[in-house]
Amino acid sequence: MPAQHSIDSERELWDAYAESTRTDVFESEPVFRWTQYGDHGPGVELLGDPDSVLEIGCGTGRMLAFLAQQGVKATGVDLSPIMVKNTAERWGPTGAQFVCAEVLDHLRGSAETYDAIYSIFGAVWFTDPAKLFPLVRERLNPGGVLAFSQPPAIPGAYGPQGMYKGGFAGKAMFTYRYSYTPRKWSNLLTRAGFDDVDVQVLDAPEPDHIGTLIVRAVAR
Numbered sequence: 001m002p003a004q005h006s007i008d009s010e011r012e013l014w015d016a017y018a019e020s021t022r023t024d025v026f027e028s029e030p031v032f033r034w035t036q037y038g039d040h041g042p043g044v045e046l047l048g049d050p051d052s053v054l055e056i057g058c059g060t061g062r063m064l065a066f067l068a069q070q071g072v073k074a075t076g077v078d079l080s081p082i083m084v085k086n087t088a089e090r091w092g093p094t095g096a097q098f099v100c101a102e103v104l105d106h107l108r109g110s111a112e113t114y115d116a117i118y119s120i121f122g123a124v125w126f127t128d129p130a131k132l133f134p135l136v137r138e139r140l141n142p143g144g145v146l147a148f149s150q151p152p153a154i155p156g157a158y159g160p161q162g163m164y165k166g167g168f169a170g171k172a173m174f175t176y177r178y179s180y181t182p183r184k185w186s187n188l189l190t191r192a193g194f195d196d197v198d199v200q201v202l203d204a205p206e207p208d209h210i211g212t213l214i215v216r217a218v219a220r
Contacts, residue, residue, distance in 0.1 A: 004106075005139055007079075007174070008100055010079060010172040011079050011081075011204055012100075012174055013165050013174070014078070014079050014083065015080045015082045015083070016173060017080070017083070017165070018082035018083035018086060019078045019082060021059070021083075022055065023151070024060055025060045025083075025087060025090050026086070026088045026141040027059065027088050028060065028062055029090070029152040030062050030063075030065040030066035030069055030091075030094070031062050031063070032044045032063045032066040032067065033038050033063075033120075034046065034091070034147075034211070034212065035078050035149065035212040036121070036151075036212065037204060037205050037212075039041070040202075041089060041202050041203075041212060041214065042214065043131060044066070044070075045145045046118075046145070046214075046216050047115075047116040047118060047147060048115070048116060048145050050072060050114070050115030050116040050144075050145070051072065051115055052072065052073040052074075052075075052113075052114045052116075053072055053073070053074050053075070053114055053115065053117070054057055054075050054076070054077065054112075054114045054116075054117045054118075055074070055075070055077070055083075055114045055117075055119065055120075055122065055138065056076075056077050056103045056117060056118075056119050056122055056123035056124065056127075056136075057077070057078060057103065057105075057122025057123030057124070057125075057126065058076030058077060058078050058087065058098065058120075058122065059078065059083065059087075059089065059120075059121075059122060061076060061087035061091045062091075063089075063096065063118075064076045064091065064096045064098075065091040065096050067096075068091070068094040068095040069095075072094075073130075073135075074094075074095070074096045074097065075097045075098075075112075075114075076097070076098050076099065077098075077099045077100075077101050077103055077106050077123070078098065078099075078100060079100070079101070079102055079103070080100070081100045084095075084099070084115055097146055103127055103132065104127065104132065104135060105215055107132075107135035107136065107139055108153065110139065110156045111146075112139065113140065114141065114144060115138060115140075115141055115142060115144050115145070116140075116145040116146075116147065116149045117136050117139060117140060117144075117145075117146050118146070118148060119147075119148040119149075119150075120149050121149065121150050121151075124178075125150040125151075125173055125177045126142040126176065126177050126178070127178070128160070128178060129180075129185075129188050129192075130188065131194075133189060133191075133192035133194070134192045134193065135219075136192075137192050137194065140205060140219040141219070142219060142220075143218060143219060144218070144219045145216060145217070145218055145219075146189070146194065146217050146219070147214075147215065147216045147217075149212050149213060149214045149215070149217050150177075150212075151210055151212065151213065151218070152179070152201045152210075152211055152212070152213040153179035153180055153181060153213075154179070157179060158179055158180050158181065158217070159179070159180070160176040160177070160182070161176065161177050161180065162174055162175075162176055163175055164179055182199040182200070182201065182213070183199075184214075185197075185199045185215055186199050189215070190215045193219060193220050194217035194218060194220065195218050195219075195220050196216075196217065196218040196219075197215070197216075197217040198215070198216045198217070199213070199214075200214055200215075201213050201214075202214055
């Protein structure tokens with residue numbers, strides 16, 4: 001994220017989001033999907049057959065809980081202590097582990113490696129990929145998978161995009177999200193040490209609705 005935006009400011013925004021999703025956390029069930037539409041698009045097979053996974057920006061934790069229930073060693077990282085408290089309380093019995101940390105700091109400071117690292121409308125969307133992807137590569141086992149999904153870029157609007165929370169009134173809480181063309185995503189991943197890069201924009205199930213960018217790459 002741009003330097004003038006502090007981690008404390010970012011955490012405040014995601015704490016507010018965590019408060020707004022508390023009911024979703026405790027009333028939902030485990031599920032795994034890459035898109036914003038139910039029963040649409042690929043499933044967990046994009047990760048291969050991992051024994052261990054790390055979800056960066058794990059949010060409500062439903063995807064991680066789904067994997068933990070399948071016997072996968074599942075760890076999630078999220079910046080919001082409120083979200084981590086809620087998800088650990090709700091999904092801890094599945095065996096999933098939740099860590100409160102800023103994603104770049106966590107990847108730099110950890111020696112743990114994984115068979116797959118993924119993000120679903122999560123940390124990849126909100127972190128400078130030039131900084132993130134090399135650190136992800138270091139935490140993947142050889143042949144490990146990085147996969148992520150998020151909305152595709154608005155044509156002509158690329159790079160970091162500022163986003164206010166809750167419209168245009170009230171306290172100015174904001175973050176930055178990162179959007180690029182499929183070709184740019186592929187180049188960023190290749191330079192960071194990934195092969196077999198596949199970048200696609202999956203159409204929405206309804207015409208003229210927002211599609212989903214889905215990316216998969218394999219660590220060299």
